[in-house]
Amino acid sequence: MLKRLFSRHQRSSSDSRRTDKTADGPVSLPAKQHSLTPESLSPGAVKVLKRLNEAGFKAYIVGGGVRDLLLGAKPKDFDVATDAHPEQVRSLFKNSRIIGRRFRLVHVLFGREMIEVATFRAKLDENSPANQTAPNTSSDQRGRSKRGQQNVSQQRLSQQGQILQDNIFGSLDEDAVRRDFTINALYFGIDDQNILDYSTGLEDIDKQTIRLIGIPTERYKEDPVRMLRAVRFAAKLDFSIAPDCAQPIFELGPLLSNIPAARLFEENLKLFLGGYAAKVFPLLQQYQLLEQLFPLTQESLSNNSVAQKLIDQALANTDQRIASGKPVTPAFLIAVFLWHPVKLRQQELQQAGLSPMAATQKAGQEILAQQRQQLSIPKRFTLVVKEIWEYQLRLPIRSAKRAELLVQTPRFRAAYDFLLLREHSGEIEPGLGQWWTDYQEADPSKRHQMAVAAPRAKRQRSRKKPRKPKTTSD
Numbered sequence: 001m002l003k004r005l006f007s008r009h010q011r012s013s014s015d016s017r018r019t020d021k022t023a024d025g026p027v028s029l030p031a032k033q034h035s036l037t038p039e040s041l042s043p044g045a046v047k048v049l050k051r052l053n054e055a056g057f058k059a060y061i062v063g064g065g066v067r068d069l070l071l072g073a074k075p076k077d078f079d080v081a082t083d084a085h086p087e088q089v090r091s092l093f094k095n096s097r098i099i100g101r102r103f104r105l106v107h108v109l110f111g112r113e114m115i116e117v118a119t120f121r122a123k124l125d126e127n128s129p130a131n132q133t134a135p136n137t138s139s140d141q142r143g144r145s146k147r148g149q150q151n152v153s154q155q156r157l158s159q160q161g162q163i164l165q166d167n168i169f170g171s172l173d174e175d176a177v178r179r180d181f182t183i184n185a186l187y188f189g190i191d192d193q194n195i196l197d198y199s200t201g202l203e204d205i206d207k208q209t210i211r212l213i214g215i216p217t218e219r220y221k222e223d224p225v226r227m228l229r230a231v232r233f234a235a236k237l238d239f240s241i242a243p244d245c246a247q248p249i250f251e252l253g254p255l256l257s258n259i260p261a262a263r264l265f266e267e268n269l270k271l272f273l274g275g276y277a278a279k280v281f282p283l284l285q286q287y288q289l290l291e292q293l294f295p296l297t298q299e300s301l302s303n304n305s306v307a308q309k310l311i312d313q314a315l316a317n318t319d320q321r322i323a324s325g326k327p328v329t330p331a332f333l334i335a336v337f338l339w340h341p342v343k344l345r346q347q348e349l350q351q352a353g354l355s356p357m358a359a360t361q362k363a364g365q366e367i368l369a370q371q372r373q374q375l376s377i378p379k380r381f382t383l384v385v386k387e388i389w390e391y392q393l394r395l396p397i398r399s400a401k402r403a404e405l406l407v408q409t410p411r412f413r414a415a416y417d418f419l420l421l422r423e424h425s426g427e428i429e430p431g432l433g434q435w436w437t438d439y440q441e442a443d444p445s446k447r448h449q450m451a452v453a454a455p456r457a458k459r460q461r462s463r464k465k466p467r468k469p470k471t472t473s474d
């Protein structure tokens with residue numbers, strides 16, 4: 001579809017790599033030539049665009065909303081770009097709140113739907129005196145209250161060129177060039193229903209290419225998370241990363257260590273809980289980014305086909321669960337990623353005399369502490385991760401009382417799924433998983449019989465250290 005539509009608008013390739021705002025205006029794909037209509041959007045997105053337009057502001061759907069619809073997919077969410085400042089957006093929607101410090105924007109809520117509204121941003125102009133005022137917000141232009149016109153916008157760069165704060169407001173064409181990828185810089189407005197393309201977004205959708213806007217190394221240095229985003233979109237859309245955007249990742253990957261832990265964790269959720277984790281994981285490995293996020297996992301995979309199988313199966317299951325609308329917790333995948341490093345350490349600790357449970361707990365603590373140096377995991381998830389690991393030692397002990405208690409705990413299901421994966425990966429003999437499957441399906445009397453007949457698992461204790469001989473003082 002796009003091929004046919006876009007061929008009429010194709011530019012020469014040198015012309016089409018234009019990425020600065022000084023070049024002539026955007027390519028505008030008229031309504032007749034593409035399939036997007038206001039009906040393609042969510043009712044919430046339409047409301048936001050309409051109200052902003054009625055108040056005299058420009059407003060467009062940008063990013064995944066346009067990109068995914070052009071590709072015939074359902075967008076995850078709708079992002080809006082506007083020339084209204086956050087305070088102005090806030091004052092138009094009761095159901096909204098301003099969020100973010102590094103990047104201030106407004107979340108507008110409609111029931112469970114959330115529309116993210118961002119004010120057009122400009123790049124830092126080192127020659128501009130203050131970077132403190134928005135260029136396009138004269139109140140006479142729109143005749144609105146001065147509230148919200150105080151401009152707190154600012155952009156700060158680290159010494160490595162990383163953007164620490166991105167709040168300089170700008171015009172639409174400035175906004176387009178500071179976006180990450182060409183395919184994410186397409187704008188759709190509901191007034192004229194044209195699609196605006198300021199770089200080569202339409203062409204790159206057609207060519208199935210992830211291409212940064214601007215100079216790749218600079219754009220990655222400004223925001224190293226863009227490396228993860230490149231991989232994520234490549235996996236999600238089945239696109240390839242343009243060679244000049246792929247190459248710098250190998251060298252610049254370590255810059256991810258400058259990203260605040262909380263943001264990296266958020267990005268990690270997007271990578272693995274978007275429904276395409278099985279494609280993301282090998283791509284992260286290919287670009288040497290897995291070692292930036294989960295170095296112990298990467299290490300545990302060398303020559304360990306059992307560890308690889310466990311992860312592959314868990315990623316595939318996660319994608320399936322998401323596809324069928326089942327809930328997923330990041331804790332499960334984290335437990336999987338770190339299981340083999342934990343096991344290795346647990347064995348060492350057991351040899352040093354700790355009981356299996358004490359060794360598992362200590363190994364878990366140590367591995368999570370090491371993991372925290374790269375990507376910190378919120379405590380509400382690490383608690384679950386540790387429980388899943390500890391349950392692996394509890395599940396083999398099946399006296400009637402214990403089995404009945406265990407099966408009723410909130411963590412049982414995840415621990416049981418984890419056990420099944422361990423069996424499928426060949427780490428342990430099959431059998432126990434089936435026993436628990438049957439147990440869950442059995443009625444109370446059958447459960448009792450099963451527990452009585454279950455092989456007795458020995459509760460292992462720590463090896464007793466020989467007592468020191470008492471010293472006599474004669």
Ligand code: ATP
Nearest residue numbers: 062063064065076077079178179180184185223226
């Ligand atoms: P999806 O929502 O499907 O994950 P998306 O493209 O909408 O994909 P978002 O994270 O929702 O991604 O961001 C919305 C838009 O904001 C992007 O399409 C892009 O234009 C811009 N954007 C997001 N993150 C960055 C970034 N780190 N650097 C530059 N632009 C970004």
Ligand code: MG
Nearest residue numbers: 063064077079
């Ligand atoms: Mg989005």
